[in-house]
Amino acid sequence: MRVNNKNVFIKIISVVAVFIMFLGINLGFNTKNAYATGNVSIEVSSVEGNIGDIVSVDVRVVPDVDGIIYLSVSYDTNYLEYVSGGANSGVAGLVLDILDGVKPGEGTVTTLNFKLKAAGSTTISVSDNTQAYPVNATDDSPMAVAKTDGTVTINSSSTASGDCFLAGLTIQAVNAKGEKKEVALTPAFSRDVFEYVADAPNDTKSYIVSTTLSDATASSMVTGTKINNGDNKTEIVVTAANGATNTYNVYTTIDTSAVENTEEQKKEEETKEVVDEKLAGIDRSPLFIEDINMYLIQDFSFVSVPNGFKEVATKFRNKDIVALKNEDKGLVLVCLATDARGSNANLYIFTEATNAIDEMVIIKCGDTEYIVMPTDPTYKGPEGYKETTLSINDKKVRAWIKEDGSSFYVVYVMNGAGEVGLYVYDSKEGTMQRFMEDGKGDEDTNLPDEKGKEYQALRKDYNNLNEKYNKNKTITKTYLVVIFILILVIIAIIAVLVYTIKNRRRNRRKDESQNSDKMYIEILDSDEKK
Template sequence: MKKINQIVLTILLGLSLFCFNVTNIKAASASISGGGTVYVGDTVSVTISVSGVKSYTYLVANSGNLTLMSGNTEPMGFSDESNTLTYKVTATGTATVSFSGQVSDGVDDKPVSGSVVFNVISPSNDNGSGSSSSTNTQPEQPKQETPKEEPKETKSSDSSLVSLGVSEGKLSPEFKAGTTSYKLNLPEGTKSINVSAKAKDGKASVSGTGKIEVKDGDNAINVTVTAEDGSTTVYTIKAYVQEKAVATLTMGDKKLNVFTNVKGAAIDNKAFEKTKIKINNTEVPAWKSETQNITLLYLNGDDGNNFYIYDEKTQKVTSIYKPVGVLGQNLIIVNVPANLQTRSNMKFTTIEVDKVKFPGWTFEDESFKDFAIIYALDQNGKEVYYQYDSKEKTLQRFSNAAAISQEKYDAYVKEKENKEQTLMYVIYGLGAGCVVCLGLAGYFFFHGRKPKVKHKKVDIEKEDYENRFHIEEEDE
């Protein structure tokens, strides 16, 4: 009996110990605390706590306006503990810190999540309240002074020029701050030039100016502008120094230099073929067109380098040859031959068409003050005349006939009719006069003749003769 009682007591003791352990098992959980109204520049904390767990995992994220300063956003552990995250408040608005993960009590796994919200206001705003989605909230943080940030020094990035000049020649195109590439033609014998430049910003520096040495042919001159912040802009001058001329030709009073180096010279016309001809026993580049029977030389004059028409027989330059495009027409500027320069009721001069100058004529008649005639060659090398309307800005083929106003035309017609009528009267008068003259001539011819006198032979005595003769002598 005693043994049975011991067995029962042992069983009861075991059952009591089991029940005690079961009642002491805690359910696994996790929570987050924090949130409320805060100010820009504050430092705030969020605490994530776990309890009754054997293991857990979770991930933390924020919605912006917060910068993490300390704390682990991805902790993992096997006992009850808490994790505090510290943030710097960076901007006004609403900031949310949330977590999600899984906890385990050793038997069951349970998902957990939570979040807190911060209402961020500026330091000058004393109103506002924060809110939290969790049951545990952090008391409102006291207002803190926002440290004043020192203003950052801003450096200028302006690396442009307000002027760029050279002591010799002329820049092409004219200087503009936004244009960084220029051309410069220098005369033969140039050894150096002075380059001047001024930066727009007084804090910017300029290099590459002053006395610059140059050589015959191509030269590259770089002017560099360095802004205050270190950024740079390079202005390039492509200077070409003319080589020594091998010959000099003339066209009127204009002197043209001949060179063996014509780098960059090209003509956009398939009718021409590049070749060489001899001038002063020196071979120089030339362009010939068999179809147009034209020889061109690339010569240098006071107005720079241009193509000119060269007569190989007379060994003279006869005209400039300058292809241009104006108002939809592809024309070639040439000089007008002397025998064509004089036109009735017109004045030989220079006509500007679409900023291009042509030789041509203006009308003396005021009725045609808006019109002019220009002379040029077409792409086939044939001479053409165009009438230019300066008011409408148009070109039209000119028939080469004289142009007169309607008033002058009417006066011309009337004058012509009067002349014709006068001429008829003169003709009629001359005809009548001729008839009268013929009549008079006939009358005098037939009625103006003297009758013939028949002489009779008479014998005169000698005495009578002497007496008559004597008498005549006394009379004398």
């Protein structure tokens, strides 16, 4: 049997073309399936302690591929008070954390610290909002999350204090204009008296209630601080460490008919009521901060409030507090004192995102004030400068100098316009000017504040990832173009071969037909000769 080599060649070319097309389809259209989705195990440890204890709970995260985990942990605020660890979400009962580049097998552990509030058993859960993604995935498919919740067992402490009394009670009446006036109580305050009548002005819109606890381990809750026309009741509940409670009641009667308000005053009242609703109900009792051994005071009569600052509601370690804020500068201040009575009270800079508290230091240069801002502890200072301390009104602040003995200090401050940056302070002349560092541009990641540093680092990571993505996309496109061209070439070759073969067959038939006619004519001529 004779083998047709041309047919075999065509079949081989066809098989190669199909293979290349299959390869192109896999490279061009199935890139989303290039990585396995993966799985991650998240386990919360269980602990036990007594009321008042601070316990540590470990959240262990172990993926089976390199992963980025957006961790969300929920807890019951009736039993637990968030202290530290992870990232404060600003929402009571929820702690967040972002874990980047978690390695398979080894995993990572996030430690959360809680203060135990009440006896019983409660669960710390991995919330459904938790998401995990493979680092190298090209699609948006999350990893499967296997969750194990932890249990916290809280025992009553036999040594817990039963003191649930107030040592002091002060009430300020606030009118629509924000003006404050201290209110007299009848009878005069005594820790063993639980019922009072307040003599408040008829234009009172709200109360600022300041309490001093007899025992620092107790807590208090104030309700009914919004004052309406008619009879009002303000309630202060004091809870001892062992769970015992006492309730102090303050009764107020307001007759607004005795107050004549202009249209302008009515508008002011409406605006003020919106603000009051946010502040109403916040417990203004001194809050003991154990790790710095100071009290957070929410009565700002102990300090001089800077111009442009107003009272606002915010959160400190998931607890509602009252702070001072300058909206134009975005600066938030809290008041700290060495005891619950407000001794040595001073204003401190409060960073809401991290709950960090730093002493407020003001550098005065003529009529201009500069506020020294907190800096990231890892910041080493401008290039060519070394770290030192600068004494401002007997307070030490972080600064940098070019050489020993210099009177020029580089400090990180906020100016009067709310702009934050490095400035040079001349300690002899008492002047300040903006610091310009040679050779530094906006790409410099060596910034003094954590926020700026994190931004630059994130921007760098993003640029690297974006560059990698664009490079991979270009390579993939190049592969596809090459494969497409090869397919076109092969199709063209096949078409030429098919045309050539058909043409040869047609010519062969034509030659055969001509030969047949010639033979037929020769036969006829032969017959005629015969």
